[in-house]
Amino acid sequence: MAGRIEAKLAALGIELPPPPAPIASYVGFNVVETAADLGRRGALVVISGQIPLVAGKLAQAGKVGAGVTVEQGQALARLCFINLMAQLKAACGGDLDKVKRVVRLGGFIAAGPDFTQHALVMNGASDLAVEVFGDAGKHARTTIGVPSLPADAPVEVEGMFEIG
Amino acid sequence: MAGRIEAKLAALGIELPPPPAPIASYVGFNVVETAADLGRRGALVVISGQIPLVAGKLAQAGKVGAGVTVEQGQALARLCFINLMAQLKAACGGDLDKVKRVVRLGGFIAAGPDFTQHALVMNGASDLAVEVFGDAGKHARTTIGVPSLPADAPVEVEGMFEIG
Amino acid sequence: MAGRIEAKLAALGIELPPPPAPIASYVGFNVVETAADLGRRGALVVISGQIPLVAGKLAQAGKVGAGVTVEQGQALARLCFINLMAQLKAACGGDLDKVKRVVRLGGFIAAGPDFTQHALVMNGASDLAVEVFGDAGKHARTTIGVPSLPADAPVEVEGMFEIG
Numbered sequence: 001m002a003g004r005i006e007a008k009l010a011a012l013g014i015e016l017p018p019p020p021a022p023i024a025s026y027v028g029f030n031v032v033e034t035a036a037d038l039g040r041r042g043a044l045v046v047i048s049g050q051i052p053l054v055a056g057k058l059a060q061a062g063k064v065g066a067g068v069t070v071e072q073g074q075a076l077a078r079l080c081f082i083n084l085m086a087q088l089k090a091a092c093g094g095d096l097d098k099v100k101r102v103v104r105l106g107g108f109i110a111a112g113p114d115f116t117q118h119a120l121v122m123n124g125a126s127d128l129a130v131e132v133f134g135d136a137g138k139h140a141r142t143t144i145g146v147p148s149l150p151a152d153a154p155v156e157v158e159g160m161f162e163i164g
Numbered sequence: 165m166a167g168r169i170e171a172k173l174a175a176l177g178i179e180l181p182p183p184p185a186p187i188a189s190y191v192g193f194n195v196v197e198t199a200a201d202l203g204r205r206g207a208l209v210v211i212s213g214q215i216p217l218v219a220g221k222l223a224q225a226g227k228v229g230a231g232v233t234v235e236q237g238q239a240l241a242r243l244c245f246i247n248l249m250a251q252l253k254a255a256c257g258g259d260l261d262k263v264k265r266v267v268r269l270g271g272f273i274a275a276g277p278d279f280t281q282h283a284l285v286m287n288g289a290s291d292l293a294v295e296v297f298g299d300a301g302k303h304a305r306t307t308i309g310v311p312s313l314p315a316d317a318p319v320e321v322e323g324m325f326e327i328g
Numbered sequence: 329m330a331g332r333i334e335a336k337l338a339a340l341g342i343e344l345p346p347p348p349a350p351i352a353s354y355v356g357f358n359v360v361e362t363a364a365d366l367g368r369r370g371a372l373v374v375i376s377g378q379i380p381l382v383a384g385k386l387a388q389a390g391k392v393g394a395g396v397t398v399e400q401g402q403a404l405a406r407l408c409f410i411n412l413m414a415q416l417k418a419a420c421g422g423d424l425d426k427v428k429r430v431v432r433l434g435g436f437i438a439a440g441p442d443f444t445q446h447a448l449v450m451n452g453a454s455d456l457a458v459e460v461f462g463d464a465g466k467h468a469r470t471t472i473g474v475p476s477l478p479a480d481a482p483v484e485v486e487g488m489f490e491i492g
Contacts (some may be wrong), residue, residue: 025454025471030431032372032490033360034198044196045434047487049470072329099226103194104210105292108472113227113314113442118314126189142213142322144272145312148439148473150446159472161212162196168432198362208360250487259397267358268374275476277440281476290353305354306377306486308436309476 005096008132009085019086020053031163034143042100042164045091049108051153052079061152065115068154074124077107080127080157085132091162101136101162102129107143108156118143125157169260172296173249181219183217183250184322190209195327206264206328213272215317216268225316229279232318238288244321245289249296253290255306265326266293271307272320281309289321331341336460337413347414348381356415359491369429370492373419377436378393379481380407389480393443396482402452405435409453413460420491429464429490435471436484446471453488466481 009016014025015095029047053058064073084105085096092098107122109115122143141160149156166174183192216223228237238313248269249260256262271286272303273279286307293301303323313320337344345355352390357375392401392426412433414422420426435450450471457465460481467487 025458026433027453027466028468030429030466030468032362032429034196042197046468049472100392101194103196103198106192108470110441110473113274113311115312116314116316118312125191129363130189136370138189138191138194139211140192140212141195141316142270142272142320144213144310145318146472147273147311147441147442147475149445149473150444151350152444152469156470156472206361265358265360267360269354274329277438277475280478281477282476287353294353302353302355302358304356304358304374304376306436306484307478308377308432308474308484309438311475325488 001094004096005099005132011133014082016082016086016089017074019090029091031091040163045088045161047084047087047159050080050083050154051121051150052076053083054079054113058151058153060154062154064109064111066112066123070101070117073109073121073155076155077122077124077157080155081128084159088161093115098163099133099136099161100164101134102139103160103162104140106158107141107154108146108149109143110149110154111145115145116143119149121155127138166263167259169263169296176248176295180246180250180253184217193255197254204326206326209252209271209325209327211248211251211323213320213322214244214247215314216240216320218243221316222315224318224319228273228275228285228318230276234284235280236317237273237285237319240319241286241288241321242292244319245292247320248323252325256307261299262327263297263325264328266297266303267324267326268304269293270322271305272310272313273307274313275309281311284318331423333426333427333460336363340412342460344414344417345383345427350366357417357419361365365439370490373416373489373491375415375487376410377484377486378408378411379478379484381411382407386479388479388482390482392439393480394440395475396450398474401437401449401483404483405450405452405485407455408483409456412487416489426486426491427461427464427489428465428492430461431488431490432458432468434486436474436477437470437471438477439473443473445489446473
């Protein structure tokens with residue numbers, strides 16, 4: 001039987017891909033145990049920066065504000081968050097109902113010196129976090145511009161989550 | 165009665181603004197409980213990247229090294245840390261004496277390829293951390309250049325703190 | 329008697345430098361206690377961004393893809409990880425066998441808008457993490473391009489580790 005968060009994903013028409021297999025010397029995520037409540041285990045999940053891959057291929061390449069529109073950038077940031085959730089699901093042993101909090105998202109927007117709408121682009125990821133996880137999806141966030149990203153991705157998003 | 169840190173802020177002539185209200189889907193900070201000492205609660209406070217807003221308006225826009233001087237950049241980094249402290253105070257339920265450590269600051273300096281004085285700029289935030297919190301203010305730090313920041317801010321600073 | 333990790337470093341011909349002394353208001357690392365296993369202490373070590381200094385001097389300056397080759401960039405990323413290990417050793421009180429996990433590496437590659445091989449450059453750090461720490465060296469990773477870094481460094485790497 002699907003859990004609460006899986007039901008929400010289904011209602012949004014989102015199917016999580018399998019998380020990309022570990023490549024080279026790094027992995028999709030790591031889990032650090034904390035003691036979120038004394039006497040009950042908790043953990044931080046630290047997830048690698050995700051680019052907007054769909055079935056292993058970059059959905060769109062280029063720079064936001066120069067070839068990639070803000071609206072397209074938002075859709076790409078949303079894809080990054082879907083890929084974060086795919087990793088997160090693996091970290092939860094398949095049960096996304098274990099997610100207690102989206103602690104932090106870091107957003108990297110490939111853009112030139114004159115670009116100013118980084119926050120709007122990153123909302124594509126942030127809004128989906130709250131659509132899926134409700135109040136538990138409200139996160140601390142840092143968004144910055146970058147000249148270039150791996151594979152010419154226009155957006156990259158990393159995340160830290162609390163599970164328990 | 166004001167606490168030790170509030171007294172220090174007053175001596176420095178710093179009045180903390182109210183923390184910016186949550187906008188859109190992200191929030192100013194999140195708190196992750198750890199067990200800093202077994203048997204005694206502790207927590208990590210993860211705070212969103214802060215730009216040099218004063219009363220909701222950017223104090224200065226542009227790039228450091230091209231329109232914004234290093235000295236101006238330092239003052240802006242200091243303002244970012246004041247905004248971090250405003251968020252931190254809210255995370256502490258108003259009592260900054262609960263701060264055990266400034267764990268990490270991340271500094272983002274909007275600058276061109278030829279700029280090299282990122283560390284000097286970021287000292288504006290780092291020096292204030294130690295002025296206010298003493299040895300507990302000594303932090304790990306990562307400082308990088310970026311082509312652009314939200315709203316054309318010249319500096320952005322994010323932070324992780326330990327409270328208990 | 330040297331530990332397991334020290335023996336591995338010796339086999340790789342790596343001699344860790346003394347960690348750079350704290351400069352200004354920031355420090356090389358901070359340690360946050362968690363309770364990695366209830367009843368047994370654990371801690372997160374948060375280490376400042378490291379540039380490829382050798383004996384206090386930058387091994388090479390410039391931008392990757394424009395003056396600095398990808399291969400040189402890899403060697404510089406490897407140097408950054410050596411400097412991270414020097415800090416980590418100090419955080420462990422000298423005993424690197426206390427390292428439980430390389431939790432996360434953040435890689436910053438100074439490069440222009442057209443550069444796409446950030447991941448290859450960062451492998452210089454990631455591969456060494458696994459050479460030295462084995463499975464415990466497999467880490468979450470975020471790699472981005474930046475226009476400039478402190479002191480015109482071509483690469484900067486920050487890290488989070490778990491010790492216990």
